[in-house]
Amino acid sequence: MRARELAVGYEAVHMDSGALAAARLMAEHRLPGLLVLDAAGEPKAILPASQMVKVLVPRYVLDDPTLASVVDEHHADRFCEALAGRTVGDCLPSSAMPPPMADADDTALEVATLMARARSPLVAVAEHTRTGADGRKHGGGAHLLGVITASHLLHVLLDAAGVAGVPEVTE
């Protein structure tokens, strides 16, 4: 199995997408995170749902959590003002990193190795139309095919070993 056969679609937004729309997308589909693409359509970061929750919590509450118990919940509408007029890029933590990138021709074991070393819950898969001197994995001209999540890869590896022992789950 090659990465191109394992890659599946994943909800993605752009750096300049509205933060409120991104939060609604996560909430509606119960997504643990979104893939954030740059203007060229290349993966720029993973935006975790927990980061959007953090953006919603007022700064003074983050600074003094004891205040959380005394803020009236009916003022929750105020929290969401934090998202109005902001972009996805505004919500990303400064430490946000692009997900590890696998090449479309990588084997399942290569993808697993990349994921294990990066401790990442997902790997993005791209078809590289331009390659570097080392023959692979460079940003420019990459065409995103999709992503592979850790649980999907686990399924593939257990299945290959004949120990999955479960019916195929519809995604």
Added chain:
Amino acid sequence: MRARELAVGYEAVHMDSGALAAARLMAEHRLPGLLVLDAAGEPKAILPASQMVKVLVPRYVLDDPTLASVVDEHHADRFCEALAGRTVGDCLPSSAMPPPMADADDTALEVATLMARARSPLVAVAEHTRTGADGRKHGGGAHLLGVITASHLLHVLLDAAGVAGVPEVTE
């Protein structure tokens, strides 16, 4: 909304559960992770699916990733031998931490604050039958009610603010 109303069930295993069974559970239900409970039934750690992938990758490949491309995929059955006879506890990284714990009576904003500060994708909710001198959140005697994921909490907060604007999604 209080944490007790927001908590939902989550797949859990014990420290001495079989590693292979845990991996199959993640693979079958496409779970990003499992809640690991100790002998008393209290949350001990989150076991991410990416960590199980890491356990499957042979040590010599993790040490030298270039070997991943030359290992025959048909020997994938060998990888899964890494799980046989091992427990979930054996697979946890030494850095594994219990998830943040919310009290059943915490408000949605208190849960959000806890999640934001811990940068955690989920919070466990427990009913505390014994409380400390500060009146809350101590391990002994806690009764686990369930968990709240970041995306679920996002839905609750957006809904409270009247901006969710999406039909209720069946879980």
